[in-house]
Amino acid sequence: MAHFDFIVAGSGVSGMVFARKMAEKGKKVLVLEKADRAGGCLASASYDNFWLELGGHTVYASYSSYISAMRSAGMEQDFLPRKKVPFRMLTSAGLVPLSKCLNKLELFLNLPKALFVKKEGRTVRDFYSALLGKGNYEKMFRPMIAAVISQEGSDFPADMMLKSRPKDKTLPRSFTIKGGMAEFIKKTAEMENVTLKTSCGADSVSLDNGIYTVTAGAEVFTADNFTAACYPAETGRLLADVAPEISSMLAPIPSAKVESVGVVLKKSDVSVGELSFIIAAEGDFTSVVSRDVVEDAHYRGFAFHFKPDRLTDEQKTSIIEKSLNTDRSKFVHKAETVHYCPTLKLGHEEMLEKLDSLVVKTKGLYITGNWFTGLAIEDCAMRSAREAARAIL
């Protein structure tokens, strides 16, 4: 039976930042991934030297933990500034600039109140309605947040969203990665001390005499340490024997399914003007993310993020055709994936405080994910760096 220093369940950015940090310290790390590809919400589709993001697409100069992990992977020369192309909101009147959905009078009348509203203890709906006005919240901000987190976000804690962090002034304000965001996952999986197994999800975890035993299908692995880097409910399920109190706190937390479909077309076959992002106010998808932010001589690409379990493949394809004013014969490449993003509510932060007080009581147990300080890639990297620091104390 293969023995490792660490077994990490989940090969998304959370799991891989943790794995990299341990591997850099000379630890032998096994990363188990349930899906048939690594990366989770970092999912880059490739076609003929062109790439398209089906998941996370933008890194900000304020993502210091993630930038540091990418630098240690030797990726700085791959940082590509995003070209400034407009956002659009899809309304019943078609594609319009975001500013068209903002009622400036309502915003102005709200200004005095806005000076006194605090994020803490408030939902996104409460905080941003107080800041912008209820009409502006419903018409503009609610769809914008839903587009960013690929699900309705009104009941999320406001302080877990849209955070301001200090920026690295040597970098572009926002950028992406040459070859695709999943390059970080690939480079980490290639590290000498990292073994990645895809289509090999952790089924159960037990702890006996300080050794973790993890079953994954027909395989069994052991390690001195175990790191959960998957969705809250799945983490809860895996920790049922090892940390039952944590398990029962996490098991009820839902995650929203996102069905993402990306298409690549020849530039000459798309008449829609350049854009970075479409926010869909209503309808069957929350957003469309384009590749127009990085120039390409031949192709354009668009990833549609559909609401779950509503549409057949045929219906999704028809929506893509209609939105891009083209037909499917012009798609030179099509790729699909499914993501799961946690749905967080007020009280989450208090639950996390309790989790953190409990996790330290189980030797060799670490927990990371996109449900600690927030859902952004930087939140994942920050949590993983923090858990990694605890692991190497």
Ligand SMILES: Cc1cc2nc3c(=O)[nH]c(=O)nc-3n(C[C@H](O)[C@H](O)[C@H](O)COP(=O)(O)OP(=O)(O)OC[C@H]3O[C@@H](n4cnc5c(N)ncnc54)[C@H](O)[C@@H]3O)c2cc1C
């Ligand atoms: C469409 C979309 C666009 C986004 N855009 C941005 C962006 O531009 N910038 C930004 O900062 N953030 C963005 N985000 C958010 C960010 O990308 C994610 O929050 C982050 O990548 C999540 O990483 P993670 O490792 O915590 O979780 P995940 O990426 O979900 O990884 C968890 C992994 O665990 C695996 N797993 C589950 N159960 C098991 C098991 N039992 N055993 C083994 N493996 C298991 C899953 O298959 C998955 O691969 C976006 C998210 C989405 C969905």
